[in-house]
Amino acid sequence: MEEQFGTPLFTALIKHAKKEPVQFHIPGHKKGNGMDPEFKKFIGRNTLSIDLINISPLDSLHLPQGIIKESQELAAKAFGADYTFFSVQGTSGAIIAMIMSVCEPGDKILVPRNVHKSIMSAIVFSGAIPIFIQPEVDSSFGISHGITPNSIDEALVLHPDTKAVLVINPTYYGVSGDLKKIVEIAHLRGIPVLVDEAHGAHIHFHQDLPLSAMAAGADLAATSVHKLGGSLTQSSILNLRGNLVSPKRVQSVLSMLTTTSTSYLLLASLDVARKMLATEGQTLLEETIKKAERTRAKINEIEHLYCMGREVLESSAAISMDPTKLLISVKELGITGYEVEKWLRNRFKIEVELSDLYNILCIITPGDSEKDLQILVQALTLLSQEFKNQADRYIDSSVLLPEIPLLALTPRDAFYAEIEVVDFEESEGRIIAEFVMVYPPGIPIFIPGEIITKENIVYTQKNIGAGLPVQGAEDIEFKKIRVIKEQFDN
Numbered sequence: 001m002e003e004q005f006g007t008p009l010f011t012a013l014i015k016h017a018k019k020e021p022v023q024f025h026i027p028g029h030k031k032g033n034g035m036d037p038e039f040k041k042f043i044g045r046n047t048l049s050i051d052l053i054n055i056s057p058l059d060s061l062h063l064p065q066g067i068i069k070e071s072q073e074l075a076a077k078a079f080g081a082d083y084t085f086f087s088v089q090g091t092s093g094a095i096i097a098m099i100m101s102v103c104e105p106g107d108k109i110l111v112p113r114n115v116h117k118s119i120m121s122a123i124v125f126s127g128a129i130p131i132f133i134q135p136e137v138d139s140s141f142g143i144s145h146g147i148t149p150n151s152i153d154e155a156l157v158l159h160p161d162t163k164a165v166l167v168i169n170p171t172y173y174g175v176s177g178d179l180k181k182i183v184e185i186a187h188l189r190g191i192p193v194l195v196d197e198a199h200g201a202h203i204h205f206h207q208d209l210p211l212s213a214m215a216a217g218a219d220l221a222a223t224s225v226h227k228l229g230g231s232l233t234q235s236s237i238l239n240l241r242g243n244l245v246s247p248k249r250v251q252s253v254l255s256m257l258t259t260t261s262t263s264y265l266l267l268a269s270l271d272v273a274r275k276m277l278a279t280e281g282q283t284l285l286e287e288t289i290k291k292a293e294r295t296r297a298k299i300n301e302i303e304h305l306y307c308m309g310r311e312v313l314e315s316s317a318a319i320s321m322d323p324t325k326l327l328i329s330v331k332e333l334g335i336t337g338y339e340v341e342k343w344l345r346n347r348f349k350i351e352v353e354l355s356d357l358y359n360i361l362c363i364i365t366p367g368d369s370e371k372d373l374q375i376l377v378q379a380l381t382l383l384s385q386e387f388k389n390q391a392d393r394y395i396d397s398s399v400l401l402p403e404i405p406l407l408a409l410t411p412r413d414a415f416y417a418e419i420e421v422v423d424f425e426e427s428e429g430r431i432i433a434e435f436v437m438v439y440p441p442g443i444p445i446f447i448p449g450e451i452i453t454k455e456n457i458v459y460t461q462k463n464i465g466a467g468l469p470v471q472g473a474e475d476i477e478f479k480k481i482r483v484i485k486e487q488f489d490n
C-alpha cells in the first residue's frame, strides 16, 4: 500500500520542468512562450511546463521502460490487474484495441445490443461478426440493464466457435449483471471476457459498488478513469489479467492505434488519479455514496419524480447498482428528459450527464458539494411544481428499444460495399450501410449490414421528433439514408 502514495510519472515531470530545460523539441509552444498569450494566461505556466513529449528521460507510451512502466505497474496493482496499459484516446481507444487484440476477421464476438459506438467501430475495423444479445429492458425507466448469464450460455451453445464475450459492467445507468457467473461460463470454454468498464473506474475501490471486471475474473477491461476516477478527460486504462490474452499482443495493437504525440498531461493525471483511488478511494466513495443516497431519498419525496434505487435489482441481468448514479424519471410530469435538461440549464445553470425521452441522469462524485446537491433538489422541486398540472400527459415508456434487425452482411463488408442513397421513409427491407444511434447513451438503432425494418424507421423518427440527438447517418436530417446497392442478375 505504501508504494501507492508514489506518483513516479507526475513527480518526474515536475522534476524535469523545474530544471528549466532549453527545449528544442515539440510541442512548439515551448512552455507556452510561443502560444496565444490569453490562452497561456488562462491555462497557466505550470500546466504548460509539463505539456511535454516522449524525450528519453520521460519514457514512451509505445515502449514503456521507465516512469510510464512504473506508473502502469502501480495502476495494475491498484486495479487488481496483471497489466495496465494507459490510453490517451479515451475508453473508445482502449475498447478498439481490446477487441482488435482478440478478434480477427470472421471471428464471432458476443455483444449486448446496447453497446457504445466504439464497440461497433471496433467490430468494423476488426472484421469480427457480432452476435447480439438482447439486454434486459426496464420498461419503467425505458432503459436497458445488463445481460443474463443464461443468455450467454445459450448463445455459446448456438455459437461454440465464439472468440470473445463482451460485457458492459456497469451500464451507463450504473447497473451490473452477474459478471462473475458470465466469466465462469465463458472460461469453461476457454473464451476470454472483455469488459466495457467505462462507467466503473471507481467500483474496484468500495465494497458497496458493483464488482469490478478484474475482481470478477474478466480478462480485459477498458476503464474510463476520466469519467469517474478523477483524471483528465480522454485518459483511460486497459486492464488485463490471466493468460487467455497476450499482453504483448495488446501492447502492439494499442501502439498501432495510438498517437505518437502522447499527452503527458493526460498520462500524469492517470498517475495521480490512481494514487487517489488507491489511497483514499474507500473513504471518499463512502462519503459520496452517502451523499448520493441522501439526495436520492429527497428526490423521491418530490411529487411525480422517481429516482432509481436498488428496487430495480430483480434478475441476474441486474444484481447490483452504483448508487452514485441518480437516474431520475420525469415521465410523470408529461415532459421529456430532454426538455428537463434544457429547463435545468436555463433556470438553474445545472448541466446533467444525459437526458433521454423519459429520464435525466446526474452523476455524483467526490467533487460534488452538499450545496450543489441542495441546488439540484431545489430545482427539481420547482420543476415538479411548475409541470405537475400537465401530469395527465404522462409519457408512456413501454415503447422503447425496438427489435434487433437481422444482420445480412458483416458490418465491415457493409461498410465497404457499393452504396446508394434512398429516402429513409421508403427504405424498409434494404440493407443499411451506416450507423444510426441515439447519443448519448450511444445505443445503435441500426448498424451497417442490418435489414431496415418499418418499426426501426418509426422509432428513429420518434426520437428525432422528441429532439433527441440521433446521429450516425451522413444526412443529419434523416431524410435520406445510405443503403447497399442491390445487384440484379440479367
Ligand SMILES: Cc1ncc(COP(=O)(O)O)c(C=O)c1O
Pocket (backbone or CB within 6 Å): 089, 090, 091, 092, 093, 095, 115, 116, 118, 168, 171, 172, 196, 198, 199, 224, 234, 236, 441, 442
Ligand atoms: C458505455 C460506454 N462505453 C465506452 C465509452 C467511451 O468512453 P470514452 O468517452 O472515454 O471514449 C462510453 C462513453 O460515453 C460509454 O458510455
